[in-house]
Amino acid sequence: MIQGYNGVAAVDNKHQIIVHAHAYGAGQEQHTLEPMLMGIHRQFRQIEPGSSILRETKITADSGFHSDANMKLIYRLGIDGYIADNQFRKRDPRFAESVTFKSAKAQRRKERGGQVAQRFTSADFDYDPLTETCRCPAGQPMWKRFKGLIGEQETISFQGYRQHCRDCSLKHQCLRRPNQQDGRQVSFALGERKPLSSFIEKMKQKIDSPMGRHIYSQRLGTVEPVFGNLESNKGLNRFTLRGKSKVNAQWLMYCMVHNLEKIATQGQQRY
Numbered sequence: 518m519i520q521g522y523n524g525v526a527a528v529d530n531k532h533q534i535i536v537h538a539h540a541y542g543a544g545q546e547q548h549t550l551e552p553m554l555m556g557i558h559r560q561f562r563q564i565e566p567g568s569s570i571l572r573e574t575k576i577t578a579d580s581g582f583h584s585d586a587n588m589k590l591i592y593r594l595g596i597d598g599y600i601a602d603n604q605f606r607k608r609d610p611r612f613a614e615s616v617t618f619k620s621a622k623a624q625r626r627k628e629r630g631g632q633v634a635q636r637f638t639s640a641d642f643d644y645d646p647l648t649e650t651c652r653c654p655a656g657q658p659m660w661k662r663f664k665g666l667i668g669e670q671e672t673i674s675f676q677g678y679r680q681h682c683r684d685c686s687l688k689h690q691c692l693r694r695p696n697q698q699d700g701r702q703v704s705f706a707l708g709e710r711k712p713l714s715s716f717i718e719k720m721k722q723k724i725d726s727p728m729g730r731h732i733y734s735q736r737l738g739t740v741e742p743v744f745g746n747l748e749s750n751k752g753l754n755r756f757t758l759r760g761k762s763k764v765n766a767q768w769l770m771y772c773m774v775h776n777l778e779k780i781a782t783q784g785q786q787r788y
Contacts, residue, residue: 524768530739532783540768546581577736588716599733637691642703651675674704
């Protein structure tokens with residue numbers, strides 16, 4: 518059963534044109550990297566037969582796409598990729614010294630006079646490893662969202678049902694935003710952390726280098742404004758159709774509108 522869909526898009530950093538997009542019924546983005554890369558390859562082959570766009574450009578992706586299998590894929594295809602792991606900011610001295618990072622960010626909010634609510638942590642949730650079920654602090658059941666490797670750690674993830682979270686008296690202690698559409702998510706580590714593969718280590722060394730940090734830093738300003746436009750300006754904060762083909766068509770329609778706006782403002786340039 519598919520519980521929901523995730524719209525994924527690849528964007529160029531020159532004009533923020535969406536070069537490939539697809540909606541997937543996968544809980545984790547890491548499973549979508551390979552089909553997205555193959556989609557980009559086919560798209561540019563149609564534009565220019567014989568082209569090898571994946572070998573001619575740099576690919577950046579956030580930590581949601583990080584996995585051992587994806588690191589092997591990047592090196593096997595000869596792609597100059599920069600895919601962050603979920604610990605890369607901790608290794609970056611710029612973030613360690615930043616007053617907006619983690620506890621320092623909460624402290625700044627306090628200094629501004631705002632209240633920082635203490636959200637429930639995974640320890641507040643009732644997880645049964647034998648039955649692989651979970652209940653939230655309010656006693657409501659949660660559905661199993663994902664079980665598998667995230668990076669090098671086997672993990673199981675649960676999510677609250679939307680109607681339970683929406684009407685819950687504890688949502689101010691649980692949700693990041695009381696009016697958010699999706700239910701609370703919580704994850705639990707299973708067993709010992711597996712040793713890092715050589716491919717993961719190579720990517721860590723690459724993204725921790727001064728050049729790697731510089732290249733990866735461009736990802737935020739490239740793709741996030743596109744999603745901001747689709748969500749805030751176009752109103753696509755959730756899919757309104759059912760079924761993969763219909764959801765994918767809706768996602769592609771919104772992406773097409775975004776691209777038409779870009780072409781209208783940037784002119785008929787060759788992308």
